[in-house]
Amino acid sequence: MAEAHKGWFVAGCVFLLLLCDSHARIHKLTLMNETRSVIDLNNFGFFVNGTLEVKLSALRVQESLVNYSLQPVGFSLSRSRVNGVLSYTAEETELCPLTLTKLTNDEPLILFLIDIHSLRVKVNAMGVQDNILISKAAGDGGQRKARDVSTTDKPSNSDAKTLKPSEQEQQTKKPKEAQNITKPVVLKKDNVTEENLKSDAKDLEATTFHLDGRTQPSLALDKINTTYAFSFRIVIGSKAEGLYSLKFHYCQNRVPRFRLPYSFTVQVTEKNPDGFLSAAEIPLSRLYICMAAVFFAAAMVWVYTLMKHRYSVFKIHWLMAALAFTKSISLVFHSINYHFINTEGHPIEGWAVMYYITHLLKGALLFITLALIGTGWAFVKYILSDKEKKIFMIVIPLQVLANVAYIIIESTEEGSSEYNLWKEILFLVDLICCGAILFPVVWSIRHLQEASNTDGKAAMNLEKLKLFRHYYVMIVCYIYFTRIIAILLKITMPFQWQWCYEFLVEVSTLIFFVLTGYKFRPASNNPYLQLPQDEDDVEADEVVTESGALEGISKVKKTSNGRERQKESTL
Template identity: 40%
Template sequence: MKFCVVPINTRLVYVIIHCFLCLLTDGRKHRLILENDDRHYILASSFGFQRGGLLTLTVSGFHAFSANSPEQFNGTTKGRHGFTIDKSRNFEVANYFEKNQEACIFGENDKPRLDNSTAMILVEIIPDGPNEIARVIVNKQPSGGSIDGVDIFSCSQTLVELKLVDHLVDDEKGQSLSVSQQARDASYPELHSCSALENGNKAKLIKRDFKYYFSIAIWLGNVENEGAYSVFYHNCPNYENRKATRSSLTIDIVERNGNDYLAVGERFSPTVYFIMAFLFLATAFVWGWILHTAKRDVYKLHYVMLILVFLKAASLLCHGVNYHFISALGAPLEGWAILFYITHLLKGALLFITLVLIGTGWAFIKNFLTSKEKKIFIIVIPFQVLANIAYIILEESETGDYRYTMWGYIFMLVDFFCCGCILIPIVWSIRHLSEAASTDGKAASNLQRMRLFRRFYMLVVCYIYFTRIVVMIFDMTVPFRYTYLNTVFREGGTFIFFLLTGYTFRPTLENPYLLLSQEDADNDNDDVEMDDVVVYDRKHNSDQITLRSSAKGDDAESRANLIV
């Protein structure tokens, strides 16, 4: 296999780096910008809260208008707009949407009924109109139960601090605080400038140039309040007529558990990534030592596998550092984020290249790639790069963004397509060895290699099934406290796959699978067959080597004893 050096366009590199910088978001400080959006509901964020967690929701520049005319939305227009903050056991589907897909909770007609299993906070936006006063009504639904103990605040001063509005006509003032409330405000000093709201009270809604602004904070004070919370925006007129109104607004959400910006289920994620990075790094050094001590049995593909393990360790290390800074600051550092995406991109491409090379038997069985195998490379590598780019965009996009759903489908389809492609050369190798075993008189050697590729085929299938399907199902069903186990299973499964693959194709003379075919190199020597076997005799102090070879056209077996 020949490699060529491709000249790199410097301008292209700058463009790629610029795209990475543009994609970087603020970690757990979410900002979702909606322009002329006609979706009837949008998932803005999901987060796992423990007792003492705080969610801040800030909406700026809100205005809605008819899809057929630029007329502003007002209180007399049929339908409402607002937010629901839904509590559930995990992040699969919010409890409310399991039973109500076509009815808006703020709707005037056919309002859905909420049972005792539903726990949510309602934030209804009512702009001013001929008979309406601009206001934001905040309710807990149902009152009491698992939502009891949640304190809600109106925080208009946050709009000034974020420079969304210039000034306020009157400042919100807090009330006398109890001991528990003083402890709460000690953890969240920003609540000092907020005013507490009772259930059904109105938060301050500010109007500037026909656009509306408000900010609320939600503090979860009891153990019963812990759970997976999802923030949804609702455009109620579009539940009945999907294109009735369009809305434009900017949503800023900050989620915290005390001083930790990670969800309660992600609190161990940095530790998991650091541990897995150490395991892969240690494995890389062990693999390098094996290659150093078995020089004559080492092929180029073994060094490719070594580079792959180092890249995997570097990718996990950068990912762990990213999570560490998100936990402390709410956002990753740009330098570490770029390093993670670069190592992840290289690791993903090299992983599929390595699997395809092993599947074709390159270096282990033959020194060349057929035209069909080269076409597999031409197809797999660009698609794998596309899959990794889709993954990066998903990581750096907000859940409610239009492109999030599109790139999610692209990533899933392209990733499964690439996984299917790497199985094709393995099937070709198994079929080739099966046919060769019955035609060229070397059944024993080819059958051994065929068993190898069957084993490797099953190994790859199990790896794909576990890391793509089982882990995804587990992620949808695991309780919100244990979402970090998804990372443990995915990276742990990958580590086991790397270990088994390395052990199967380890560079050792006793491994009959790695006897390289030399028929093309030995065409001029008709007296020696490819299935010659070298046997080491360690019974005596000296090394006695018995060379057994079968000459063509001669049934007698010639033996030569060599003393080393």
């Protein structure tokens, strides 16, 4: 068994090393022969002056089979309150979002319609807009022809000579006019300085557009051999900050039983003024380090309690201490991981691996400890029944699978086809584990109910039964709150306060740990350790469950009435 666990651990470490590089806030996704009609690329909470930069390349579609006027291809950027919930209504979602011309609300929605025949990307901004768009503006037919025959973003010298002088003057004149029109409107808003806009436009060789709901820019679409590419950058204004959802749409594939394959590579870079984290994730680094300190302090108090009552300590008490310390260390690495994501845009490999390893250990220790306490092992039982052993054989592998699924989700881009699959696997496995962990407690309660009517010790068994019922209620409340209530609170919170979901989960975990430790503390007045036992049970427990610290110590045993005591030397 030990060799098997060692093999799982080594395999997990190698698996983590392979995955940790892909999880970042600078997203890059490559899809080949994809057939989905909608791809959810990412969800991100933007503050004022936050930036979204999208670079689409290697777009390959079947040109002759698609009517791009009726079934367009492109991106939608919509503000949503919750991840995955779009701003437009359910009735509107029955149609392709790229075909919308007006909304029933004022939520900002920006559509990027890719027209490969005219080599343009038409931008349709709806709702209350206060954003700035920076991208290459589309030129006239001569300029698009130059892009079409080139293999780079810039036309060759021979292509440039074919343009008439009047056309060249017109091409260079239009972007300047567009910049002169938009600058007086944009430069005074939201601390966006003239130098920043000039720098952004220069980097992209682009034009700056102020999206006010009426502007409909036309962007350049570059053709490189048989593929297409374009890029844009959006600066979020003061009236438009919020949680945004970026999606890619291939509307032709919405038709039932009609699937055209397509391929593309997209790089998405999202950034707030203070770093690469979403608005709801910015406080998490400080939250996790503070909670790590609290869990560490609680673990030290628990160790002090064990040392103070060392004659009543069992092995499971030290397992509970190991769980508290592992939880604290996991939160430290989680905080460091978020810090580097915020500053670098991606995690540092070593810190990410350490976080995933401690996360795996914490999850396994948590459910093992809960199951052992629920069965009463080490307190009043020295062996596990066959049914209880089966629970461990089920829960532990499922917990490993759940943690692996979590790591894969963290390391996979939202737009990949495997993301939703592993998300569903994680939800299902977590639900099964939470349900299975209740069985040992239920079995113990049922056993005590039967024993209270048969062995003549009804009062003492009912006292133990009461303790197990309290513990059962604690587990149910913990699972119910962290899996349901906290998620419902997250949905109702504003986007910048959704970090409170993580805060509530960590606080509820701390409370659960403290209450569990209090109920099963190694103290002489603990009702769990005061239960009377038969002569045979005492002899077995003395041999199996007493720790080494109890050797040579006299044992006090109650009689059935709990008043008279008989002292027997265990020497």
